Each structure stands twice: as C-alpha cells, then as structure tokens.
Amino acid sequence: MSRQLHLNLFIQARGHHEAAWDHPAATALAPTDVTHYQDLARQAEAALFDSVFFADSLMLSNDAARSGRLWLEPITLLAALAVSTERIGLIATGSCTYTEPYNLARQFASIDHMSNGRAGWNIVTTWMEAAARNYGADHQAHGDRYVMGEEFVQVVKGLWDSWADDAVVDDRTGAGVYADAARIRPVDYDGDFYQVAGPLNLPRSPQGRPVLVQAGASDAGRDFAARHAEAVFTAHLEKATAQEFYADLKVRAAKAGRTPEQVVILPGLNPVIGSTEAESKRLLLELNSRTDPEIGRRTLSQRFGGQDFSHLALDEPLKPEDFPDPDTLETMRSRAAMIVRLVDREGLSLRELLARFAGGRGHYTFAGTPEQVADLIEDWFSDGAADGFNVMPPVMPAMLTPFVEQVIPLLQQRGLFRTEYSGTTLRDHLGLDRPADRF
Numbered sequence: 001m002s003r004q005l006h007l008n009l010f011i012q013a014r015g016h017h018e019a020a021w022d023h024p025a026a027t028a029l030a031p032t033d034v035t036h037y038q039d040l041a042r043q044a045e046a047a048l049f050d051s052v053f054f055a056d057s058l059m060l061s062n063d064a065a066r067s068g069r070l071w072l073e074p075i076t077l078l079a080a081l082a083v084s085t086e087r088i089g090l091i092a093t094g095s096c097t098y099t100e101p102y103n104l105a106r107q108f109a110s111i112d113h114m115s116n117g118r119a120g121w122n123i124v125t126t127w128m129e130a131a132a133r134n135y136g137a138d139h140q141a142h143g144d145r146y147v148m149g150e151e152f153v154q155v156v157k158g159l160w161d162s163w164a165d166d167a168v169v170d171d172r173t174g175a176g177v178y179a180d181a182a183r184i185r186p187v188d189y190d191g192d193f194y195q196v197a198g199p200l201n202l203p204r205s206p207q208g209r210p211v212l213v214q215a216g217a218s219d220a221g222r223d224f225a226a227r228h229a230e231a232v233f234t235a236h237l238e239k240a241t242a243q244e245f246y247a248d249l250k251v252r253a254a255k256a257g258r259t260p261e262q263v264v265i266l267p268g269l270n271p272v273i274g275s276t277e278a279e280s281k282r283l284l285l286e287l288n289s290r291t292d293p294e295i296g297r298r299t300l301s302q303r304f305g306g307q308d309f310s311h312l313a314l315d316e317p318l319k320p321e322d323f324p325d326p327d328t329l330e331t332m333r334s335r336a337a338m339i340v341r342l343v344d345r346e347g348l349s350l351r352e353l354l355a356r357f358a359g360g361r362g363h364y365t366f367a368g369t370p371e372q373v374a375d376l377i378e379d380w381f382s383d384g385a386a387d388g389f390n391v392m393p394p395v396m397p398a399m400l401t402p403f404v405e406q407v408i409p410l411l412q413q414r415g416l417f418r419t420e421y422s423g424t425t426l427r428d429h430l431g432l433d434r435p436a437d438r439f
C-alpha cells in the first residue's frame with residue numbers, strides 16, 4: 001500500500017482562534033460540557049481521523065477573561081471519550097515537570113486499558129512560568145526541564161514494561177492463580193530526580209505502551225523527540241522550515257538508533273475553508289477583525305516570559321530589538337524565535353503580528369477552497385514536510401465540518417487517506433510497532 005497520510009484533530013474549547021469563544025458559528029455548549037468533546041470526537045471518528053488531542057497548561061492564562069481559553073483536565077476527559085468512541089486514538093498532554101511518573105504511568109495505562117489500546121501521551125515539560133506558582137515550585141531552566149523529563153520518561157517506560165504481556169493468568173479453577181509473579185518485576189529506578197521501586201499496580205496495557213507524542217522544537221527538544229517520540233507535533237509558518245524540521249528529526253531519530261518511519265511528524269494546520277478562494281479570505285479577515293489587540297499583547301507578553309510590550313504602537317513596523325533575545329528565555333524558545341524572525345523578515349506592525357498569531361498561535365493558517373487545502377496537504381506530504389497534519393479548526397464545530405465533508409473525501413479520492421480503519425489501536429492507525437515486552 002502507498003504511504004498513508006495521518007490526521008490528528010487538535011481540539012481546544014470552542015476552536016483555536018482567539019475570537020472563537022464568542023463567535024456566532026461556535027458551539028453553544030460550554031467549554032466545560034463533556035458532550036461538546038464527545039460530539040467532536042465522534043465526528044472525527046466518523047471521518048476516520050487517527051486521533052484527537054487535548055493540550056494542557058496547568059494555569060489560567062492571562063487572557064482567559066476575554067478568550068475563553070480554558071479546558072477540562074485532559075486525562076480525565078480521555079476517560080469519558082474512551083467509553084463514547086470505539087476506534088479513534090485519544091491523546092492527552094501530561095507534564096513531566098509537575099506530576100510523578102508513577103501517577104502518570106497509571107493514568108495513561110488505565111486509559112489504554114479502558115479504550116482497548118487507543119491512548120497516547122503528549123510529553124511536555126511545561127514552558128509557562130506561571131504554572132510553577134501553582135505547584136510551590138520555581139520555574140526551571142529550559143535545559144533542566146528536559147534533563148528531568150529524560151528520567152521521567154525512562155521511569156514511565158519501565159513501569160509500563162514491569163508486567164510481561166502474559167503475566168496475567170486468571171486461572172480461576174480450583175487453587176488457581178491470577179498472575180504469574182515471576183512475570184512481574186520491580187523497576188528499582190534510582191536517579192537524580194526520581195526514585196521509583198515499581199512494579200506498576202496494573203497489567204501491561206493493550207498497546208504495550210501508550211503512544212509517546214512530543215513537540216520538541218529546540219535542540220534539546222528535538223533530541224528528546226528523536227529518542228522517545230513516536231508522533232511529533234510541530235508548528236511552522238512556511239513549508240521550508242517544516243521541511244528542515246522534518247529532515248532534521250528523521251536524521252536525529254536514525255542517529256538515536258531508531259527507524260525514521262517510526263516517528264510520525266505532524267505539523268499544525270489551521271484551515272479556513274470557503275466555497276471560493278474569495279470567501280475563504282473573507283472568513284479569515286472576519287475572524288481576525290473580531291480579535292482584541294490588547295488580548296494579543298498579553299498573550300505575546302506571556303510567550304516572552306512576562307516582557308512588557310505596552311509601549312509598542314499598534315501600527316508602526318516592529319524591529320527585532322523590540323523583543324528580548326529568544327535564547328535568553330526560559331519559556332518556549334522556538335516559538336519566540338519564530339516571532340522575531342517573522343518581524344525581521346516582514347517588518348510587520350504589532351497589529352499585523354497579533355493577527356498572524358490569533359488563529360494558529362504560530363501554526364500554519366491557510367484560507368482556501370477544499371481543493372486548495374487538499375493540494376496543500378498533498379504537497380507538504382509528498383515533498384518532505386509532513387507525514388500528516390495536526391488539524392486545528394479555528395471555530396468548532398463550524399470550521400471542522402467543511403474539512404470533514406469536503407477535504408477528506410478529496411484526500412481519499414487521491415489515495416492519500418484511509419477509507420476505513422484497518423486496525424483497532426492508535427499504534428495500528430499510525431503504523432507504529434508495538435514495543436516488545438522485556439521478559
């Protein structure tokens with residue numbers, strides 16, 4: 001079979017656009033209403049998406065009062081979706097910095113059991129400085145977070161592997177036995193950050209290990225992804241940087257001793273679809289016109305570690321010197337560097353920069369007809385920029401529907417996307433091997 005495209009639906013409140021929360025086409029349901037997420041996940045499943053995904057930030061963002069940017073705790077949400085869907089993969093974010101590996105290993109193994117093998121963990125180190133204050137902690141330096149994350153992931157993998165696949169015997173005849181104790185081993189991990197005895201208090205889950213997802217973009221982040229990630233989310237404003245990232249990560253994965261095809265790379269795509277090109281551009285303009293530049297200014301400040309941008313005029317061209325050096329930040333360096341590069345190259349005003357980020361927060365926003373969106377997907381997929389896409393509709397569900405009803409059938413006609421699920425687990429959908437047990 002020819003190489004197949006992968007599609008993940010990134011679900012966030014009423015949509016990814018900053019102005020989605022009060023958009024007339026957005027759902028009337030509250031962002032805390034589980035039926036909103038169940039409806040979207042079922043719609044994505046009917047459209048044969050590989051998976052749905054939920055982010056997490058461990059804090060209330062400083063623009064929440066006017067952006068409705070809030071969400072249910074994502075692992076809890078996956079539990080609800082595990083019982084209201086049957087085939088689609090379920091990916092949630094879990095932070096290495098603010099939880100214990102034993103907790104997290106249990107939670108994702110539980111979701112994998114409950115969903116019959118559809119769980120994925122988006123590994124993050126949490127870049128937002130304000131999150132530290134919710135955990136009585138100091139915000140850690142960018143590099144240190146990855147050092148700690150490395151240990152965290154080793155422990156979690158060890159815990160998931162602490163039961164052999166055949167450890168459960170469940171022989172209930174006479175003096176039977178539930179589990180073969182010789183097939184369950186402790187972990188005995190003794191590192192700089194974590195000391196974990198193990199074993200896990202759950203049998204090995206259907207996928208062996210839930211799928212590991214990550215979005216490292218810095219040097220340390222890319223190496224981390226190359227060692228551990230089986231699916232990689234990434235944000236690009238142009239095809240050329242997506243191609244650079246794609247090639248670099250596949251090389252790093254090979255150097256880490258892995259098969260590059262076992263690392264599925266998914267750039268973000270923020271599609272604004274109209275029946276004509278002019279209509280799609282009008283829809284995008286209309287969305288951006290609903291934004292409040294002061295909300296954008298606050299979000300920008302958060303990205304740059306709380307930098308004060310209040311003195312910058314809205315309609316004068318920005319200069320790179322208006323921003324702190326991204327390499328000095330302890331937040332998300334790669335996204336900050338992307339902003340400074342954009343300002344340097346295009347001389348945008350603050351208003352223009354904020355509009356550029358309001359829809360996709362640094363992901364690729366594309367306004368076009370269904371054919372044009374399908375062309376773009378095919379082009380990136382066949383030209384070394386992507387193995388698939390992390391689809392981020394600006395307004396939910398209104399802007400998901402044309403993607404499902406019009407873009408996916410075109411991708412299927414072109415032989416790029418499945419016409420039915422061929423397997424049952426998230427690993428099956430993504431073409432990933434099931435990790436062998438260590439026994």
Ligand SMILES: Cc1cc2nc3c(=O)[nH]c(=O)nc-3n(C[C@H](O)[C@H](O)[C@H](O)COP(=O)(O)O)c2cc1C
Nearest residue numbers: 055056093124126127215216217218221233234333
């Ligand atoms: C699609 C996508 C989703 C992300 N979701 C989260 C998230 O839910 N929580 C979080 O703290 N970081 C999230 N991140 C940020 C990444 O974990 C990572 O910090 C970022 O890509 C920068 O990489 P770096 O840490 O190597 O600099 C996400 C990134 C991308 C591209």
